[in-house]
Amino acid sequence: MSCNYSKETIIDYFYQELSEADKQAFEEHLPGCEECRALLEELQTASHSLKVWKAPELHIKYVFTREREPWYSRFTVPVFSIRRHPVLASAGSIAACFLILSLVNFKMGYNRETRDFIISTSMFQKPQPQIDYTAITEKLESVQRQNIELMTQILEEYDVHQYQQTSAMMAELVQNWQLQRQMDIDAISTSFSTLQEMTGEELNKNMAATVQLIETVLLPVKFEQVKK
Amino acid sequence: MANVDDVVLIRNFLDGDVGSFNRLAWRWQERLFRFAYRYLMDEEDAKETVQAVLIKVYKYLKKLKDPEKFSSWIYQITINQCRDFRKSAKKNQMHPFTEELTAESVDAAYQSTVGRQLTPTESAHRKSLGELIQMTLARLPEEQRIVIIMKEYEGFKFAEIAELLNVPINTVKSRLYNGLMHMQKLLKQLNIDKEVIYDEL
Numbered sequence: 001m002s003c004n005y006s007k008e009t010i011i012d013y014f015y016q017e018l019s020e021a022d023k024q025a026f027e028e029h030l031p032g033c034e035e036c037r038a039l040l041e042e043l044q045t046a047s048h049s050l051k052v053w054k055a056p057e058l059h060i061k062y063v064f065t066r067e068r069e070p071w072y073s074r075f076t077v078p079v080f081s082i083r084r085h086p087v088l089a090s091a092g093s094i095a096a097c098f099l100i101l102s103l104v105n106f107k108m109g110y111n112r113e114t115r116d117f118i119i120s121t122s123m124f125q126k127p128q129p130q131i132d133y134t135a136i137t138e139k140l141e142s143v144q145r146q147n148i149e150l151m152t153q154i155l156e157e158y159d160v161h162q163y164q165q166t167s168a169m170m171a172e173l174v175q176n177w178q179l180q181r182q183m184d185i186d187a188i189s190t191s192f193s194t195l196q197e198m199t200g201e202e203l204n205k206n207m208a209a210t211v212q213l214i215e216t217v218l219l220p221v222k223f224e225q226v227k228k
Numbered sequence: 229m230a231n232v233d234d235v236v237l238i239r240n241f242l243d244g245d246v247g248s249f250n251r252l253a254w255r256w257q258e259r260l261f262r263f264a265y266r267y268l269m270d271e272e273d274a275k276e277t278v279q280a281v282l283i284k285v286y287k288y289l290k291k292l293k294d295p296e297k298f299s300s301w302i303y304q305i306t307i308n309q310c311r312d313f314r315k316s317a318k319k320n321q322m323h324p325f326t327e328e329l330t331a332e333s334v335d336a337a338y339q340s341t342v343g344r345q346l347t348p349t350e351s352a353h354r355k356s357l358g359e360l361i362q363m364t365l366a367r368l369p370e371e372q373r374i375v376i377i378m379k380e381y382e383g384f385k386f387a388e389i390a391e392l393l394n395v396p397i398n399t400v401k402s403r404l405y406n407g408l409m410h411m412q413k414l415l416k417q418l419n420i421d422k423e424v425i426y427d428e429l
Contacts, residue, residue: 007402042408062253062278
């Protein structure tokens with residue numbers, strides 16, 4: 001392009017997007033520039049040609065309808081709609097189910113050994129086995145009787161055993177006592193004989209000593225007293 | 229660019245009124261259809277595209293932060309949808325103008341049917357002029373064609389086109405310029421001149 005105007009300016013001018021000042025300047029330039037005029041002419045032809053091509057009419061109307069309600073929406077509780085509060089609504093319905101089941105036949109338990117939590121529900125109660133109470137009482141009584149018999153037996157056995165043990169000990173004790181008495185008697189008899197032997201001499205000695213004492217000490221004192 | 233009515237309709241729809249969405253769709257469907265038709269150059273493809281666009285709008289309208297930007301948003305969706313459609317069509321070799329249409333080949337076909345040489349005017353009119361223009365436009369590169377469609381038929385400002393296509397504004401202008409000049413050359417080759425066009429208009 002020999003003139004200073006770029007194709008961007010020409011296109012801006014062509015689509016009337018030039019600023020007022022730029023537009024004026026360009027319009028002043030235009031009469032003297034054949035090239036720019038030719039280009040505008042070509043743009044004009046192309047632009048006009050495009051107007052010839054018409055788009056067909058759209059003979060339909062797109063219609064959107066509300067999404068069909070999902071099946072569970074019928075079961076919503078007035079307070080909670082499942083779509084708006086899914087967690088609350090499902091929790092509520094579960095709670096409701098539990099309540100209903102507990103009314104019918106609901107069992108819950110905990111096995112301590114296996115640490116299992118057991119929940120069982122059934123619509124019909126299981127038939128309970130009939131308990132024979134007379135048989136149980138009879139059995140209980142027989143066991144009680146047996147126990148009493150056993151206890152008396154034990155006590156008797158114990159008595160016999162104790163008696164046997166005590167009598168044996170008593171016999172031994174009697175024996176020991178007899179032995180002890182025998183030994184005492186022996187000891188006494190020997191001591192008596194030794195005492196007998198001793199006493200003759202001792203008495204003599206003592207008698208002599210006493211006489212001497214009386215003669216030397218006591219008698220003079222008595223005589224003096226008599227004398228006085 | 230955003231229309232007050234559009235904003236009201238969008239607000240009503242987001243408040244749960246489907247009827248408002250339908251009114252919004254009817255306001256836009258012709259515009260979008262014309263755009264899609266000019267880009268894809270096939271009526272059924274364009275209908276399909278508009279439907280897909282409206283479904284996307286229905287689905288994602290609540291994610292549009294600013295209803296004032298609805299206009300450029302919906303065009304953005306339409307452009308992407310058209311491009312996606314073209315890509316898949318190319319893959320399937322379905323599109324009518326993947327076959328090479330030239331003035332010569334069309335003329336030759338016509339001549340063999342009529343049995344004589346065509347005069348230039350006849351050559352231009354053997355198909356309707358509109359179809360020839362369409363053919364010519366179809367032979368431009370995509371980047372030029374889309375700018376021409378947005379400017380000539382949709383009347384966007386250059387700045388808006390630049391924003392929608394995410395390219396610099398001067399690129400838009402040069403693509404438009406080159407596209408129109410290219411167009412002009414092809415028309416000359418097809419013996420379509422100013423007079424023929426003004427006659428038709």
